[in-house]
Amino acid sequence: MTKPDKKTRDAEKVARRRQSLTQAAITVIAQKGLPGVTLADVAREAGCGYGLVSFHFETKDRLLLAALDALVEEYRAAWHARSDAHADAAAKLEALIDLDLGSDVTDDRHIAVWTAFWAETSRNADYRARFSELNRAYMARLEPLVAALAASEPPAADVGLIAGGLSAIFDGLWVESQIGDGHGNADWTQARRICRAYLGAFFPKSFGTETDRLS
Incomplete structure (x- = not known):
């Protein structure tokens, strides 16, 4: 079986990380509603740093749209x-x-x-x-x-x-x-x-x- 190349592995890793962050956002939205959500809240829920959330989504609006x-x-x-x-x-x-x-x-x-x-x-x-x-x-x-x-x-x-x-x-x-x-x-x-x-x-x-x- 051919192993995926580095580019494919990296893309899969990014997709998994984005999925984990959107699921964390969904959990926070359920708790606080849309106005109460912050990128810091999502980072805490996902167990990662604020910078990682910001890197993948840049803004709260983009993260919320990805969650939807x-x-x-x-x-x-x-x-x-x-x-x-x-x-x-x-x-x-x-x-x-x-x-x-x-x-x-x-x-x-x-x-x-x-x-x-x-x-x-x-x-x-x-x-x-x-x-x-x-x-x-x-x-x-x-x-x-x-x-x-x-x-x-x-x-x-x-x-x-x-x-x-x-x-x-x-x-x-x-x-x-x-x-x-x-x-x-x-x-x-x-x-x-x-x-x-x-x-x-x-x-x-x-x-x-x-x-x-x-x-």
């Missing part, structure tokens, strides 16, 4: 893996519900960070562009699944409206998870049941029986 990009890519990879593991539309939708409501990429820590970035989209064009692109890609995956169910169970509402409603429910449940009972404790089992009840109103054959595979 890391979240987006992690989430996109997870939804492709989860839904692609199933053949039929109902199972794919079940997988997306389970992904969005209580999985390892949409736990309380991650959602706290997503919410922090959401709050800044009206003031930050880069954040707004990331969310807009992610939403378009998500709807492009969600609508065909709803359309596939509609082929056998024609709903009263438009497929696009149903898919848009489900996406909005996900967003609302994410926000609610940050306030919940006043302590920020999300009831993901109940959240998943809400989504299945919504889909069951349109597609009773596929979602009429209340189940929760993660309960």
Whole structure:
């Protein structure tokens, strides 16, 4: 087996370091929100010097954008893996519900960070562009699944409206998870049941029986 050359090894080392720093940034954002983050905070969380963070990202804004990009890519990879593991539309939708409501990429820590970035989209064009692109890609995956169910169970509402409603429910449940009972404790089992009840109103054959595979 041919060993990678020095240039390749160096590039891989830089990529690993940047990944560790963006993950440290995500942890700090979850704790302090975007306004409270400093490069020094991220350096402490990552266990490295301030100069290393500054070398890789130069400014706080660049580090925060890299953290958002890391979240987006992690989430996109997870939804492709989860839904692609199933053949039929109902199972794919079940997988997306389970992904969005209580999985390892949409736990309380991650959602706290997503919410922090959401709050800044009206003031930050880069954040707004990331969310807009992610939403378009998500709807492009969600609508065909709803359309596939509609082929056998024609709903009263438009497929696009149903898919848009489900996406909005996900967003609302994410926000609610940050306030919940006043302590920020999300009831993901109940959240998943809400989504299945919504889909069951349109597609009773596929979602009429209340189940929760993660309960």
